[in-house]
Amino acid sequence: KNSRGFSSHNARFCLLAGLILLYLLCGAAIFSALEYPFELRARLLWKQQLDNFTQRYRVNRGALHTLLRQYEEANGAGIRVDALRPRWDFSGAFYFVGTVVSTIGFGMTTPVTIAGKIFLIFYGLIGCAATILFFNLFLERIITMLAYIMRWCHERRLRCGGVGVMSSREETSGEEDSLEGWKPSVYYVMLILGIASIVIACSASTLYSSMENWSYVDSLYFCFVAFSTIGFGDLVSSQRQQYESQEAYRLGNCLFILMGVCCIYSLFNVISIVIKQTLNWILGKLVCSGQQKRLKRNTVQPISSHLPDGVCVGRRLSGEMISVNEFMVSNKVSLALLQKQLSEMAHQGPRQSYGHQNGFSGGVGALAIMNNRLQETSVDR
Secondary structure, eight states: OOOHHHHHHHHHHHHHHHHHHHHHHHHHHHHHHHHHHHHHHHHHHHHHHHHHHHHHTTHHHHHHHHHHHHHHHHTTTTEEEEEEOOSSHHHHHHHHHHHTTTTOOSSSSOOOOHHHHHHHHHHHHEEEEEEEEHHHHHHHHHHHHHHHHHHHHHHHHHHHHTTSOHHHHHHHHHHHHHHHTTTHHHHHHHHHHHHHHHHHHHHHHHHHHHHHHOHHHHHHHHHHHHHHHHHHHSSOOOOOOOTTTHHHHHHHHHHHHHHHHHHHHHHHHHHHHHHHHHHHHHHHHHHHHHHHHHHHOOOSSOGGGOOOOOOOOSOOOOTTOHHHHHTTTTGGGGOOOHHHHHHHHHHSOOOOHHHHTTTOOOOOOOHHHHHHHHHHHHHOO
């Protein structure tokens, strides 16, 4: 059984790695087609501007290149042609450490001293780990809250649907039986988190477009890049020296980034669970097709060959494989780890398991996957 489970995990890992590689290749082809012509035009325009400038003002090209390199070095230290806020006063340094521990890393501010670079290594090691833990705890609490809300809505729907049909005692008993087998839908959680992320991004974009003089599309682009912690650094908020209502804007900027990062992180974790189930379905289809081919070669057909379409023959590998029918009705079936946790949270807290006895808490999303692996390792020993 352990070897079969190990094989299924390896198969899913290899399939995911292959799909990610294909995704990267497709993304590279699309971005190259979209952006490379613009880069060529920009290079040509810059060459023409250099030629016109050196000819018009009779400037030595080598001296001009030296000046431009010096400006690039100054630019790395935060010096710009337009006046910007100081990079390393206390407020600027606080903004910098916020981008470090949140793993956004815009790149517009970087330490240049040797002491600063060494300190950043140790500071980021602890800060990033603590922030990832905070994101996981936030995810656990938001999932708990959503589970309670969905349970309350489900109870209301049961009461509204049972009015005038049965007595109050029978209705109460029927509700308890129905609620006992009820499980919150992971897809509803994903939808709610998606809507919350969109609302936060649209609200923040309205603020940024008015305060930073960005287009609304650029503001939405910045929100996704910042909230997902990609952090390119081509657009960075709250960098000018003066704003109208400056303190209120900087506070709103920090709050929007904090809420956006938490919501997008939670959304990514829920989407990863759905992707995992999709991979299981694909592997289940591959296993089913292989078994059907082997059955066709046999002259004697076993009884299991008369199962409905989409149902695999054989034992499920560590509870991971799901059939086509199960995949289609997954809202009513336990949906891997997150689905189980949603049910436990909606029914007044998680149940005790051997993992807690070994000191590993459940967690949600990526943290829960790691904890489960630690539980299995601890039990095997």
